[in-house]
Amino acid sequence: MPNASARPKHSRRTRRRRREDPARNELVSSSLESAQQCLFNQDYGTAFVHYLLVLNLAPVFKDFARESFRFTLFKWAEELDSVGRIQDLFSCYEQALELFPADEVILNSMGEHLFRMGFRDEAAGHFHKALKLRPDYPEARENFYRVANWLVERWHFLMLNDRGRNQKYQQAIQKAVQSGCNTVLDIGTGTGILGMCAKKAGAAEVYACELSKTMYELACEVVTANGMEGSIKILHMKSLEMEVPKDIPHRVSLVVTETVDAGLFGEGIIESLVHAWHHLLLPPQRGENEFSEQSATGRVIPAGATVFGMAVECVEIRRHHRLCVSEVGGLSMAATGELRSPVSCSSEPDDSMEPYTTERLSRLPGGYKPLTEAFKALNIDFNNLQELEGLSSREVQQICLPIIQEGELDALAVWFQLHLDEESSLSTGPQEDTCWEQAIYPFSLVALGFVLQPGDKLIIEISCRDAYLRLCSVAVLREGHEIRLDRHPDAQSSGNASKNPNPEAELCNALACLQTGQNQTKDFCMLECSEMALLNNLDYHQSFCSALGKLVSRLKVKCQKQEQRPDLTDPASSTNCTDPLYVLDVSEGFSLLSLIAASQGNVKAYSSVEKDKQQEVLKRIARSNNISEQHLEFWLNHMEDEQGMLKRPSQEKLWSAIILDCVETCGLIRQKLMEKASLARCLLEEGGHIFPERIVVHGMLVESDILLLESAVQGQEPTLGFNIAPFINQFTVPVHVFLDFSTLECRHLSEPVELFVLDLMDANTNYTNREVKVQATSAGRITAVPFWYHIYLDQEISVSTLSQNSHWKQAAAVLQQPLEVRVGDWVHLAVRLHKSTISISAHVDSSPVQMMQ
Structure with a gap:
């Protein structure tokens, strides 16, 4: 019998308690008190340093101090951002995420900073992590959807849904591999599909590279899910940076790529192939034609x-x-x-x-x-x-x-x-x-x-x-x-005068038609395409001109009446009608609205146009239309604070009108619109007006296969036998932007219906949820709800984003699963507004389907 008193070799010993360190505890206590005091004094930078010390020395305080720490971080980050200390800003976020790596609020906030600074790839990663931690987090979801439109463009889904295209690429790769090209490099791999085709065709070695971090991580997931993790080496880098043997052990015999844009060369395919031929590909077979099938040679798909x-x-x-x-x-x-x-x-x-x-x-x-x-x-030969x-x-x-x-x-x-x-x-x-x-x-x-x-x-x-x-x-x-x-x-x-001293009248007229302009230098003013389209929209500007004219006339009449009959008990009520009315245009980009306001007479207009050349254009237009320079002012060049846009023009005077830019060109409501409207209402004089005063969202039930194909990989069958859909469909965005509803391939299943109303002048009339009943006028599958806006400048004057001359596009909420309807069926739409995001759920009887803007 074993000796019962013998100690087992692997017995668990009692853990010794950590000794209390009085000096450490005192430091933590004093630093926590200092952090709170600095926070009270709005000294956010010092408060942040104290919180870092406390939470690193005493992690037990994390739950207690989390909310205060977040607040301090965000306020300090705003200050750093305003003075351009971008490196310090991100350093603070990195330190915060070391303490709270699974904090979805901090991840989302860092993503917002990254996105604003143009780092869309990195921003998407932070939004995605935040959503994985908390799928119902609306701010992260809205941010992720916006950035996903940039990173995983809709053509990715169309491409994967294009069976004919996929099969042709697969057949070409299979033929090349079977002819002896058994070492393959996939440049710009995307989802990894072409590299997997090469491996499936029998290639001994397959390498792939992808510059986008988002697509690189996606390709790694796809390759692993298809059992090829050890068979395909994916590199997160440009092919131009790849070297032999540092990144791949030797030259390959086949390069496959689809790094072509609409203009063929815009994604740098020429530069990448020249580099590949010099450094990564086996040399071509001398004396063979461009489609040589000799195994000892290098070749490219596509061939030209x-x-x-x-x-x-x-x-x-x-x-x-x-x-x-x-x-x-x-x-x-x-x-x-x-x-x-x-x-x-x-x-x-x-x-x-x-x-x-x-x-x-x-x-x-x-x-x-x-x-x-x-x-x-x-003609271009990629193998030459x-x-x-x-x-x-x-x-x-x-x-x-x-x-x-x-x-x-x-x-x-x-x-x-x-x-x-x-x-x-x-x-x-x-x-x-x-x-x-x-x-x-x-x-x-x-x-x-x-x-x-x-x-x-x-x-x-x-x-x-x-x-x-x-x-x-x-x-x-x-x-x-x-x-x-x-x-x-x-x-x-x-130059032509001596050759054709007496040209025909038709030629003279043609020459006279050509653009002249007073300034024949290379000096010009650049406008974005949407700004140019807006400038060409006569109905839009005439509507604003009429609405502004009505407001100015009404305020002048009111002023004259008050001047004639002042309230003698209140000296402050006396008015001077020679004082100008103040109008603020907070439109994004180039806008003529401030100039249109200034042309109404006795109006001082403030423009948010910031670019010097665009300001010069407005000044030239003002001079040529006899508008005094004193009536137009550009005042945002030195504004560091976004909220500063809505400050008063002076201590004594409030705004007579504030023009807000409410809808993005892509077809979405502008972010933080309702917050800006709330602030604007506080800065209006009595009788003043916000333009527009109200936005009505309209929509329609449609059946559109193209919207489904552009939103997600469709069907249950794997793409070319590969499991790709679950991974790329993570980036499905349930709203399509930059949509031309007039040319969308679709069947209308209902009449247009009012979905939602945003009142910018009266916050008390707004709501966050609305039930809308829509009757189907045709039988079919509801796949989407395209929506657009009627923008009411006042009670009578409105402009529509669905207008043929509009610079705005439309958007569409896409159903995850089509909803079958018959003629006469009532479809129930539950519409909800969260900040600037409108979400919609739809059902017929008891079949709910989710959509979202």
């Missing part, structure tokens, strides 16, 4: 591309890139000078301008008119290093295109055919059902009214001087005369 283009007339493109009106809100626009959008189709590289923007031509409101046949602009390296130094190519129908030249539209190998290709053409949009090269130097006619020939220049594809319309040939479009008329008319 062909770029196509055509000239188009399109009013929607025009109004976003050119000033199309001569008068706005009663103001002459003759003195604006040269206004440009940030997109300039020019053969000369310009760091301040983008060479192209993107649009889906098939969805543009009002459509487009082809002015030329489609032409071939460029010499051709890739020589792309930027290619001579400028000039082609001459016959005009096929009459119209104004607004842009060149560009698309391409991507050759995966010798058998398979993908097209991004305007008639194709594809996840790509088309590249748009808008043209702004041709004046309005200059019409191209059949018989004319358009001269186009094509270049790739900085590895961007650049197309530019430089001239029109008409009856033997050349009308230059790439230079100012003064220069060209002097």
